[in-house]
Amino acid sequence: xxxxxxxxxxxxxxxxxxxxxxxxxxxxxxxxxxxxxxxxxxxxxxxxxxxxxxxxxxxxxxxxxxxxxxxxxxxxxxxxxxxxxxxxxxxxxxxxxxxxxxxxxxxxxxxxxxxxxxxxxxxxxxxxxxxxxxxxxxxxxxxxxxxxxxxxxxxxxxxxxxxxxxxxxxxxxxxxxxxxxxxxxxxxxxxxxxxxxxxxxxxxxxxxxxxxxxxxxxxxxxxxxxxxxxxxxxxxxxxxxxxxxxxxxxxxxxxxxxxxxxxxxxxxxxxxxxxxxxxxxxxxxxxxxxxxxxxxxxxxxxxxxxxxxxxxxxxxxxxxxxxxxxxxxxxxxxxxxxxxxxxxxxxxxxxxxxxxxxxxxxxxxxxxxxxxxxxxxxxxxxxxxxxxxxxxxxxxxxxxxxxxxxxxxxxxxxxxxxxxxxxxxxxxxxxxxxxxxxxxxxxxxxxxxxxxxxxxxxxxxxxxxxxxxxxxxxxxxxxxxx
Numbered sequence: 001x002x003x004x005x006x007x008x009x010x011x012x013x014x015x016x017x018x019x020x021x022x023x024x025x026x027x028x029x030x031x032x033x034x035x036x037x038x039x040x041x042x043x044x045x046x047x048x049x050x051x052x053x054x055x056x057x058x059x060x061x062x063x064x065x066x067x068x069x070x071x072x073x074x075x076x077x078x079x080x081x082x083x084x085x086x087x088x089x090x091x092x093x094x095x096x097x098x099x100x101x102x103x104x105x106x107x108x109x110x111x112x113x114x115x116x117x118x119x120x121x122x123x124x125x126x127x128x129x130x131x132x133x134x135x136x137x138x139x140x141x142x143x144x145x146x147x148x149x150x151x152x153x154x155x156x157x158x159x160x161x162x163x164x165x166x167x168x169x170x171x172x173x174x175x176x177x178x179x180x181x182x183x184x185x186x187x188x189x190x191x192x193x194x195x196x197x198x199x200x201x202x203x204x205x206x207x208x209x210x211x212x213x214x215x216x217x218x219x220x221x222x223x224x225x226x227x228x229x230x231x232x233x234x235x236x237x238x239x240x241x242x243x244x245x246x247x248x249x250x251x252x253x254x255x256x257x258x259x260x261x262x263x264x265x266x267x268x269x270x271x272x273x274x275x276x277x278x279x280x281x282x283x284x285x286x287x288x289x290x291x292x293x294x295x296x297x298x299x300x301x302x303x304x305x306x307x308x309x310x311x312x313x314x315x316x317x318x319x320x321x322x323x324x325x326x327x328x329x330x331x332x333x334x335x336x337x338x339x340x341x342x343x344x345x346x347x348x349x350x351x352x353x354x355x356x357x358x359x360x361x362x363x364x365x366x367x368x369x370x371x372x373x374x375x376x377x378x379x380x381x382x383x384x385x386x387x388x389x390x391x392x393x394x395x396x397x398x399x400x401x402x403x404x405x406x407x408x409x410x411x412x413x414x415x416x417x418x419x420x421x422x423x424x425x426x427x428x429x430x431x432x433x434x435x436x437x438x439x440x441x442x443x444x445x446x447x448x449x450x451x452x453x454x455x456x457x458x459x460x461x462x463x464x465x466x467x468x469x470x471x472x473x474x475x476x477x478x479x480x481x482x
Contacts, residue, residue, distance in 0.1 A: 015107035027096035061110045069178035074099040074108045076137045076173040077271035121335040132244035136191030137173040150191035195242045195277045202363035225362045227396035242277040282346035288332035291325040302326035354380045371414045
């Protein structure tokens with residue numbers, strides 16, 4: 001868990017409410033703000049609803065003290081919102097902003113409005129139809145030096161569009177590249193023209209390791225991953241499924257506002273959005289995920305069970321909810337097939353989940369766990385015939401049958417332990433993977449964690465077991481600097 005002082009620092013936002021209200025009112029030509037209501041506060045931002053003297057409402061967003069990248073995150077989000085609005089996507093209009101922590105508000109900030117409604121799939125179709133040529137994040141062209149700017153579109157025809165006079169693709173604002181000490185590293189954060197460069201350069205930030213655990217096995221797995229890089233995604237730059245694609249980084253329902261008619265009225269929190277290969281950003285948003293363990297063999301319209309009328313009221317309620325979720329999944333897939341075929345083609349890739357999982361695990365900071373990365377490597381290597389296609393190249397990653405068997409046995413035990421770990425997380429106020437704790441519940445979580453640890457120490461069978469529990473307890477107190 002994060003140290004109390006650091007945790008408090010990340011959430012205790014130091015800014016001038018008076019200055020923010022003054023700037024907000026002036027930005028929309030109103031006299032004053034008459035009401036300020038906090039509507040959200042997470043690990044990255046505090047979001048407030050500001051009501052003007054005539055009832056007009058706007059939103060103000062202040063980033064937390066610790067999350068980054070400083071300046072880049074705000075500049076990228078503002079440029080992204082402006083770009084999206086120019087393409088007809090319902091993104092908020094920015095009335096005023098500052099990417100400098102020494103602004104009159106005393107912090108970076110964005111003051112923005114609301115947007116008109118639009119069907120979700122229509123919104124995504126607009127995003128997926130933009131033919132970017134590079135990978136990274138969006139910025140205003142005049143905000144960054146030429147040496148870290150890449151073009152938006154293909155210049156083979158010698159034509160520079162109006163978009164490119166205003167916008168460019170520059171270093172990724174993805175939090176993965178900037179968290180904690182990683183912000184100090186001289187690593188390649190883009191922009192990239194080659195999709196293989198992106199999946200290769202997500203690895204260097206893993207050189208920062210936590211604790212005293214041996215890293216040799218993990219580094220060996222990263223070497224295996226790097227040898228797989230040329231094969232994880234289709235090699236050809238012209239392949240539609242590696243088309244640079246902009247998509248919201250977090251489709252959590254809290255980031256999506258819906259009108260009474262069911263249209264998307266506004267999507268917020270684009271601050272860490274990146275342009276990625278389509279295969280790595282494809283997938284159903286949580287609202288439209290398949291509720292069943294296995295994907296349907298064919299896309300048939302869902303129906304209620306035949307014995308629905310004979311079910312108890314409680315069973316009917318459960319059947320109704322499952323039917324509702326199946327219908328959302330069905331409609332999302334149908335409308336993708338009709339209006340967003342590139343996305344549907346990516347969703348149909350039989351190796352989609354394995355490709356995404358491997359890149360995701362290689363890009364995460366190491367904290368002693370080698371199971372997930374090795375499992376991702378092993379499973380993709382096992383499907384080499386599909387991955388390589390017509391190529392005669394042998395798989396660069398090899399695992400002996402006995403090693404594979406032993407790994408699956410170990411992985412099964414790890415999964416069981418993970419279930420217990422998730423239960424503990426639920427007792428600790430849904431503790432985040434990085435150890436973040438909401439400031440208001442920090443003291444209670446610390447005490448619950450102490451009691452849990454003492455219980456398991458008391459259950460230790462011998463001194464060796466006791467030391468193991470004490471040293472490798474998963475919720476150690478630490479600073480949020482990694």
